[in-house]
Amino acid sequence: MKNLNIGIMGCAAIAERSMIPAIKEVDGWSLVAVASRTVEKANQLAVKFDCDAVVGYQKLLNRDDIDAVYMPLPTGLHYEWIIKTLQAGKHVLAEKSIAYDYNSAREMIDLARSKNLVVMEDFMFQYHSQHKFVFDLIGKGEIGEIRVFRANFGFPPLAKGNFRYDDKIGGGALLDAAGYTVRAVQFILGDDYCVKAANLKYDPETGTNIYGGAFLDNGSGISAQIGFGFDNYYQANYEIWGSKGKIIVDRAFTPKPDYSPTVIVEKQNNRKEYKMKPDNHFVGSIKEFRRAIIQLDTENHYRQVLAQSKALDDIRKLSAK
Ligand SMILES: NC(=O)c1ccc[n+]([C@@H]2O[C@H](COP(=O)([O-])OP(=O)(O)OC[C@H]3O[C@@H](n4cnc5c(N)ncnc54)[C@H](OP(=O)(O)O)[C@@H]3O)[C@@H](O)[C@H]2O)c1
Structure with a gap:
């Protein structure tokens, strides 16, 4: 090797x-x-x-x-x-x-x-095996046709002086937290989608954006909603709502290597919780870097990064400061 x-x-x-x-x-x-x-x-x-x-x-x-x-x-x-x-x-x-x-x-x-x-x-986070489990459920038609995707990633305020409050070196919740939710949206909407509406809230003291949300769609009838921030109650989840059911991924972005995340499937009169195996997504990422x-x-990485960067630009543009 x-x-x-x-x-x-x-x-x-x-x-x-x-x-x-x-x-x-x-x-x-x-x-x-x-x-x-x-x-x-x-x-x-x-x-x-x-x-x-x-x-x-x-x-x-x-x-x-x-x-x-x-x-x-x-x-x-x-x-x-x-x-x-x-x-x-x-x-x-x-x-x-x-x-x-x-x-x-x-x-x-x-x-x-x-x-x-x-x-x-x-x-x-993409390299955690829980997402493959979700894609397999969707592929088997478990929740029917997908209608709406929702993702949230946010956490309480950080210590003063953290670089995330400094715009000059790329601070802000948009680059720090929204990126996760946009990347998760791409699981379902692919790389060719639009940001239709967005909101960013700026902290008057630092001038940095600290929370926000957006509505995205790819013209196929599936829409996506995201929420993000670092002045928020902790959330790191996504939800896929289909014609016959719903999948909830409770700890989508930050499962620690020894943690068993839960994937919930809800259908009419039926709710199942699946405990996932612990997985180290940092190991997954460095393996993928080596493979690439x-x-x-x-090219797949580049398409995803370009779509994500464009979406983050569009959220910035569509949000009035
Ligand atoms: N993938 C993930 O799960 C994950 C999780 C957390 C953070 N991150 C990302 O990882 C990066 C680092 O985050 P962190 O929380 O680990 O930050 P951190 O501990 O503050 O580290 C940032 C490092 O950048 C270097 N640096 C150079 N110029 C700097 C400047 N002007 N201000 C501050 N640091 C400067 C410093 O290294 P030296 O002093 O040694 O030069 C510093 O240790 C960020 O891009 C963040 O978004 C990723």
Whole structure:
């Protein structure tokens, strides 16, 4: 099996908690280095995960023993560092949301294509096996024809000073939370759909959007509604309403690797709860990144990222500030 060497750009909480352990678990990946803006953070993670410490992101890119970079930086820094990573001849897995807007997503994808490299967004929730269970139920006609899709992702306020409140580096609930719900909408509506109406609420103190909602449709008679935010009671679910029944995925976006999520199927006079097996979607994502690199198979990812970036742009445009 061809081995791929990976470096981490930024000692983010998500890298330490979830992605580096996943990288260490998957065959065919070797963790070579972690890079930080500060020597203390680089050293702390390097010792913990037994790899080199690098101070400064460009120094990571200058190394010729790295094939790919995992980039858990705030979204507003992705464009600069994804372009530099691709120019350095390395594949990149960037945290969600990968792009601030459609145009920058397009530019990153075009550069990756021209260099036969992979740029992938780490929307890990999609790789949880519970969604395959849901698609199989729909395929078997369990809930009849689909009428409406609804997804919600939101959580209570974050600590002051969190980068998600800083618009200059891509903060806001639209890029942070709505991206999940839009990506889930694409499970059902595909990549060719429109945002018909949207609402974004801005925090007067920081000027950052903190919650909102949207209505989407793809012209086939199926519509979708999303709700998102980080000034909200916790929700991370989706619901598919059909002509004969309804499927509810209770913990759609954030099931921990040891958690058994519940999928509920409701029909006339009948309600069934299915306990899903625990699954590590971070492992699923890093496996998919490897597969995409080895097979240079990216067009599906690119279609999804472009549709998602356009939808997020449209939500921004349709919402009066
Ligand atoms: N896929 C998921 O399940 C998931 C879950 C949570 C978060 N995320 C995404 O992962 C990314 C990181 O989130 P996190 O919660 O882990 O954040 P975090 O702990 O604050 O980490 C962000 C890292 O970015 C680097 N950075 C560079 N410039 C920065 C700046 N101006 N301000 C703040 N940080 C800066 C820092 O690394 P150094 O100081 O080491 O350079 C910092 O540790 C975000 O894009 C977020 O949307 C994904």
